[in-house]
Amino acid sequence: MHFSRLKRHMIFFSLLLSLYTEAQQRPNIIFILADDLGYSELGSYGNTFNETPALDRLATEGMRFSCFYAAAPVCSPYRVALMTGQYPARVGITDYLRPRAARHLDTGYVTLPELLKMQGYHTGIVGKWHLSGYVKEGAPEETLPDRHGFDEVLVSENRGIGEGTYFYPYDFNREIVKRLPGTHEYITDRQNLEALEFIKRNRNQPFFLFLSHYAVHTTVHGKPELVRHFQRKKNAGASPPSQQNPENAPYKKWPSGSKATRNNPHLAAQLKGIDDGVGAIVHLLKELQIDRNTLIIFTSDNGGETTITTNAPLRGGKSTLYEGGIREPFIAWWPGKIQANAICKQPLASYDIYPTLAALTGAKGRHQPLDGISFSSLLQNPEGSLPQRDFYWHYPLEKPHFLGGRSAGSIRSGAWKLITFFDDGHKELYNLDEDPGEKTDLAAVYPSRVAALDATLQQWQQSVNATH
The missing domain is CATH 3.30.1120.10 (Arylsulfatase, C-terminal domain)
Incomplete structure (x- = not known):
């Protein structure tokens, strides 16, 4: 009897060990998406004004991609490709969705978080969704992240986000309760906090975290102390406060410097907040000793707005199909698994992320046919070969985009x-x-x-x- 009990205990603990080992083999995934961040804004991509030490360290310790394409030059269709692995044109969302839009990402698609959930991942989104209109804005229906496989939905919008509100209270979600000290909680700081807490809560199980920043989408508006830091730098861009903010109030939209067309101090301040969060995430992963089992990807959804920045040496920017509108910074970091200080020059696209993460996690399940292909082999050998293929974009507009896109x-x-x-x-x-x-x-x-x-x-x- 005693031997039988011992045998059962041994089998039980063996099963636990097996499950634990299997969980450890599935990497945690942290996908960090900046909004409207141009190709050449990071130090690792040639910028000498902005300050991005944490992201540059990711590039040094991981892999930088020099030709990674967005599936579209604006927000919503990019996110379609990320969530479904399909061309936005196939899904039928080819422009950004307006607040009252009836169209939204249909729940019939198996999204990336839903696929990972089948593999035992705990999933969370912190921030921007923008794959639906909003009932609170008058849309007939909506499908927000909780309908698409996210176990946790944190500081995500439920109203229009076009003009942004970076300081509390947030117009895009008036139900968010302030948590950080001080009167003027900043949304990027809040997102960084929520991301860190999500990691701590889920450190003992495989997790997928989509940290989807609202920055650096215009209206660019940085924290005053950081803005002043960048305004004091050599070659800082300048602009007077707008007519809507003649008193130059620092917490009101369009203060001085926010419309600078190059070396914009507000854009730099916002990017510094994103970078600080990346540094804090890496520090926490190492502290929890899960860094070597965690893949971090950092990228942007489309090119920068040429009214406040340049995507040089690339032409054009957000809303155009020139390279400046669709070629993005892309960094992958996974200690011990991804070749350090490497550069991948092969053309890839955002609809490739879904099949790549599926391959890396062994995710299986029924899903829609994929237009992308896995580039997981390139993470160890950036000069490896992939099947030859063409890349396509479809961006129909009823009238020209206000940023110049046609x-x-x-x-x-x-x-x-x-x-x-x-x-x-x-x-x-x-x-x-x-x-x-x-x-x-x-x-x-x-x-x-x-x-x-x-x-x-x-x-x-x-x-x-x-x-x-």
């Missing part, structure tokens, strides 16, 4: 990139290997190449039921 579609095939403008039908052709800044339109020089690429683009549009 209704257009695009294809990249090898070094060649074609942009077809839907409003007037004209086409532009660039060789990105020789001209990454898209300064020289070669459409008139290579008309047969234009015709071939345009035909391939149209075939793709038909295959995904894209309309314009």
